[in-house]
Amino acid sequence: MKIGIVVFPGTWSESDTHYATNDVLGINSEYIWHKDHSLKDTDIIILPGGFSYGDYLRTGAIASFSPIMEKVILFAKSGGPVIGICNGFQILCESNLLPGVLMRNNSLSFVCENSHLKVNNDSLFTNEYKQNQVIKIPISHGEGNYQADKKTIDELEDQNRVIFRYSSEIGETSLDNNPNGSINNIAGIVNREGNVLGLMPHPEKACEKLIGSDDGLGIFNSIVKSFV
């Protein structure tokens, strides 16, 4: 059982992710450099957060063309589990592994805070949580405003593929609790097959109570459990 963490130039959450999976949870984790041509026999791929290629052109746009992404796309299409966190979510959208786009926050400002998320536990990545559990995970992005056409949104909702929604501490998913303008308070979604997750919040930054929360570990634990 091995997790591969892809590092692009400008990525900065790779060591936080490695710390959470490898050091806190004890899951063997390895970095994969963007110029590599192999996923090194890893079982789960994580695209961590940061500013790959400086967010030039569009967030995630250049990374989606990097050599390693060809392998990641093949891996995902063959059913391998892939998690895109923040910039990783943006890369997954740019790579067409997930629908929709992440636009500039409606405040036009970067936002960093602890966000509360209401969890849909019907997924490979969330089965360790209770249904509608509210978890606390930090966000840190300038472009996390999830948007898609009506058909796509309807499909996401009908197929129960919205996995995380921004909410209040008690699970209210109103506009007041929406930090970036995302449609339907969407914070994370999965693809049709359910093996690719993209989310704006940073579960790796919620890996220990000491630093505010360990609610993010449930995501890694859920996916790892499917391999046991």
Next chain:
Amino acid sequence: MINEETLKELALSKSEYELIVKRLDREPNELELGLFGALWSEHCGYKHTKKLLRSIKSTSKNTITEAGAENAGAINIGSNKAIVMKIESHNHPSAIAPYEGAATGVGGIVRDIFAMGARPIALLNSLRFSNLKSSRNIQIAKGVIEGISGYGNCLGIPNIGGECFFDESYESNPLVNAMCVGIVDNDKILSAKAERPGDLLIIIGAETGRDGIHGASGLASQNFEETIELRSAVQVGNPFLEKLLIEACLEISNLKELVGMQDCGAAGITSAAIEMAERSNLGLEIDVSKVPVRESSMTPYEIMLSESQERMLIAVKENQYKDIFSVLEKWDLRCSIIGKFIDGNEVIIYNKKKIVSKTSIEVLTSPPEYDLSKIANSYKIHKSKLSLKDKYNSFDMKIIDSHLKNIFNSNNIVSKKSVYRKYDHHVQTNTVLEPGSDSAIIRIKNTDKYLLFSCDGNSRYSLIDPKIGAEINIAESCRNISVLGGEPIALTDGLNFGDPSKPKGAFQLIETFNGFNKACDVFDIPIISGNASLYNEGHNSSINPTPIIGAMGIMNNKTKIISKSFKKSGHKIGIIGNFWGTNIGLSGSEFQSYFDNKTTGDISIDLQFEKHLQYSVRNLVRSGLIESSHDLSLGGLIVALVVSSEKNHLGVEIEKSVPKNWAGALFGEDQSRVIFSYDERNYNDINNLLIDIEWQQVGSVTEKNIKFENILFESETLFLRYNKGFSTDL
């Protein structure tokens, strides 16, 4: 003979020019004059502050580097780890181009840290703006905050704290001081030096363009406002490139072929390369034609003086650059061998085969040192009396209530969340206590340590009395750390002043150092690094003298983490030091400035008592007996009670009546006072622990409202105002 316009552009005086001619025994050529202008600027040469800087306590049993000898100061924290930290200003560039000025300020200070082989682990900043009444001021404040956010967030370094303060004295000159902290194994600290003749000088990172030429001289120019149209004086940052530089430089810092590393900052290659040679006691050859440039036909002058960002210089063992180049290639970074260190003490600059300058390094790096005391002699400090309105000394519930509500409209009092929400403060997963507290706390993974940081200054006190202001500055920065249990072990200072060649400016600088020296002695703490930004003058007046102190503290990771916030209704409230403020404590206070629009009176601090207080409160926190702790500062007792109640929506009941001199009692900012809360059952243990210092139990934490025996303030209104933030959205 040289014309005066040219000298003015380079910020060199006529007598300085004559000194150059005398020392060189010839007229300098155009390029050399540029080198002198840069190296003899205040920013590089410290010609007005060097004498003072030498007087400062810069070492302790834990310091590793000598202050000023390297890019930043380093201090041993045990477990073979050293912390490297420094604060640096980017005031003038931020006044012209707020976003780029602030962004490149962050970039510059971060490079100073990783140049020493240290991984940057925290950013802090201290910002000063004028009031938010004009669109220009709002644009500056917005731009600066966005610039710090835009650049810092891209680097993956948490921005964990600092301050943002408004005062009209910053109308022409906003202040942007950025502080960076890094960590490195003790035995891996890099020096900005070469080792022996033959070592290569290599430039890494961005191409050199025409941006930022005369930046260093401009920083020292009395007539900076005249050059506002000179946009090229402000550099443009590329945080993505900086991020690549951080990773690549830290990777090559482990290679044995690497000898030294230096940031290309103010005065570009000139200052970086020549200072490296000076430190190494070596000569240097540079070929400007080898420097990768952004535009064709750049002159040697432009190449040597460009302040293009995101460039580093390294010294590498002769012929052993292969492994280093392959790391740089991995990170897609451009590099070029631009020179080599040689025997002797000259810097020889080539343009291809042609020598364009050959100058003694010693002459270049020894600007005249000015004796500020001679300039300051003629200055007499004028203290104006604290005169208070009658109503401040007569108890009237309505008046008191309206003053309290009003002060929560002050941008200096309200929550700064709208600022730090724009900065990533979680990345690297070490942040134990977030911004908005007395100090920020981070853990150091794989050690048993927490580190605490604060970045603080009170320019109003320094305006009233720069010496006592400086003492209070250090006392308060350390207090911010002690109230959370940390032991302050190192400081870095940012000196933001007016023109030092004027008596007032010189006086303020000297007195500030006097105050620093006294406080450093009492607290036995070194100032391990720092930065001076002088000539912060507008059309008619200079800024308030604004020393900023960045402080670091340390504590064991078994210490219970507390903050200023009260935790539970029913807990008791205690105070060390005087409970009520005094009328004299209104001197230089937020109350005085906000309601009477003046900064007058008398300030004082008893440093020995302060030291004892900090020792006591540290022990108290470490004993685990208390639930919250907070330093009383801006806004005095009443503001402290409100902000301590705010987070958990609690209230306070004080078993005392507000006295007739309510303004002083509630809003006085008298020094050396700490409030804390605790479970009543711990009373005896606390009393035993605080046996030798004055303290008292004054009341309880309640469900809501701030209640004294003779007056009640509704807390919800105050919380709302506090959380609403600034008068204008930034």
